[in-house]
Amino acid sequence: MKELLSELIIYNDLKNDPILGAVADVLEASKEGSNNTLELKGKVNDITSMLLEKAAAFGAEGNLWKNYVAYLLVYTENFYSFSCEGRGRRQGSIDSLALSDMKTIKKILDYDFSALENALSVKNFTIISSFAAVRTTDDAFEQTISYEQNVSSEHSDSSGQIVSRLADMLSEAADAEDMLEALTSFYKKYGVGDFGLNRAFRISTGEEKISFVPISDIDDIKLSDLVGYEVQKQKLIENTEAFMNGKPANNCLLFGDAGTGKSSSVKALINEYYDEGLRMIELYKHEMKSLSKVISILRNRNYKFIIYMDDLSFEDFEVEYKYLKAVIEGGLEKKADNVLIYATSNRRNIIKETWKDLDDLDMDKHSSDTMQEKLSLVSRFGITISYMNPNKKLYDEIVLSIASRYPDIKLTEEELLELAHRWEISHGGFSGRTARQFVDHILGTMNE
Numbered sequence: 001m002k003e004l005l006s007e008l009i010i011y012n013d014l015k016n017d018p019i020l021g022a023v024a025d026v027l028e029a030s031k032e033g034s035n036n037t038l039e040l041k042g043k044v045n046d047i048t049s050m051l052l053e054k055a056a057a058f059g060a061e062g063n064l065w066k067n068y069v070a071y072l073l074v075y076t077e078n079f080y081s082f083s084c085e086g087r088g089r090r091q092g093s094i095d096s097l098a099l100s101d102m103k104t105i106k107k108i109l110d111y112d113f114s115a116l117e118n119a120l121s122v123k124n125f126t127i128i129s130s131f132a133a134v135r136t137t138d139d140a141f142e143q144t145i146s147y148e149q150n151v152s153s154e155h156s157d158s159s160g161q162i163v164s165r166l167a168d169m170l171s172e173a174a175d176a177e178d179m180l181e182a183l184t185s186f187y188k189k190y191g192v193g194d195f196g197l198n199r200a201f202r203i204s205t206g207e208e209k210i211s212f213v214p215i216s217d218i219d220d221i222k223l224s225d226l227v228g229y230e231v232q233k234q235k236l237i238e239n240t241e242a243f244m245n246g247k248p249a250n251n252c253l254l255f256g257d258a259g260t261g262k263s264s265s266v267k268a269l270i271n272e273y274y275d276e277g278l279r280m281i282e283l284y285k286h287e288m289k290s291l292s293k294v295i296s297i298l299r300n301r302n303y304k305f306i307i308y309m310d311d312l313s314f315e316d317f318e319v320e321y322k323y324l325k326a327v328i329e330g331g332l333e334k335k336a337d338n339v340l341i342y343a344t345s346n347r348r349n350i351i352k353e354t355w356k357d358l359d360d361l362d363m364d365k366h367s368s369d370t371m372q373e374k375l376s377l378v379s380r381f382g383i384t385i386s387y388m389n390p391n392k393k394l395y396d397e398i399v400l401s402i403a404s405r406y407p408d409i410k411l412t413e414e415e416l417l418e419l420a421h422r423w424e425i426s427h428g429g430f431s432g433r434t435a436r437q438f439v440d441h442i443l444g445t446m447n448e
Helices: 002-007 012-016 018-031 037-058 064-075 079-084 093-109 114-120 124-130 159-172 176-190 193-197 230-244 262-276 285-298 321-328 355-359 367-379 392-403 413-425 432-445
Strands: 200-205 210-214 252-256 278-282 304-309 339-345 383-387
Touching: 002 012, 002 018, 002 093, 012 018, 018 037, 018 114, 037 064, 037 114, 037 124, 064 093, 064 124, 064 159, 064 176, 064 193, 079 093, 079 176, 093 159, 093 176, 114 124, 159 176, 176 193, 193 210, 200 285, 210 285, 230 252, 230 262, 230 304, 230 383, 252 262, 262 278, 262 304, 262 339, 285 304, 285 321, 321 339, 392 413, 392 432, 413 432
Parallel strands: 200 278, 252 339, 252 383, 278 304, 304 339
Antiparallel strands: 200 210
């Protein structure tokens, strides 16, 4: 195994994988006729435990060794896999090197562990070659998007299924040529690494670099689930579809009353357009200074990215908004064609205005310039969409629509709306959020 790993060129990083490295060490020691059989058995058990842990998180079934090798190929980010992302197989010298690596990886994938098992009197690799995943008692159990992350989806296959399917295709390939074709087709359809198989991310800013952390539990809401606000949703759809189709599109600001569906509208986009290559990056206010670095990383990937800023607002003493202004429009660097910023805010002007701003004529001879600097942030969003509290009629429609999804609610329409009106009086007035909370309350108290 060590010899095989040393032959890799483009996929050279595989030799640093802890599980492959541990397997190589055990095989090497066994070939050298190590007398410490007990120690080698312990190492084989450690390897098996690591593969089982990965499988448990991954929801993997079948041959766990082959699934794990396929997983490594999916998550290996290098110049070749990046070049195939969204485009497919690349021709030329780089393809010849990749084909050479596939010949080696095929040997790793199909490695016969029987000699090792016989020498140590173990059956670990035989057992995990036809492994049945342990299911939880929760009917909502889903296979996951990666070994580390849980992402459920109604709109596409789970990643456990996707990667397992790739493992099957690689195993069934007649030769390295067929393996490479299967792998590059996978890169073209799904992408590479976390961006390939996850929908949404938060950023983590370390001392040396920015990393993207997949968000594990994504609301599966769709725009059709949001009652009302048809004009607002249509504006959002038109802009987003222009963006997805490579046409000019604008950064968007969704502003208005709390609980009206601003955030839900943006979150729904990732479920609507994930299969077309949309990814979402959630960014918090205190991370604004990293925004330009984030965009510089994203601009080199073959996806469309929406940087999502929820409940965006700045107090008059906060200056982070200047980073956002510079990135949206005004910096020297060319705007990234594959990145847009969508923000939500309860404030039309995002930055808090005070009477002091109007009374500072004695302190600031150019107070109008100060005001314009604060207001100019909003103007840099090409599209602003207003979400106001619904009237009574729309509130009733929202309540009835949400309640209709739960057959266990046996109240008549009149009874339901009477209770909904009592609820909104003491719970913030008419809004989609109030309606959702009311239905949750009904569901939670039905058996009382």
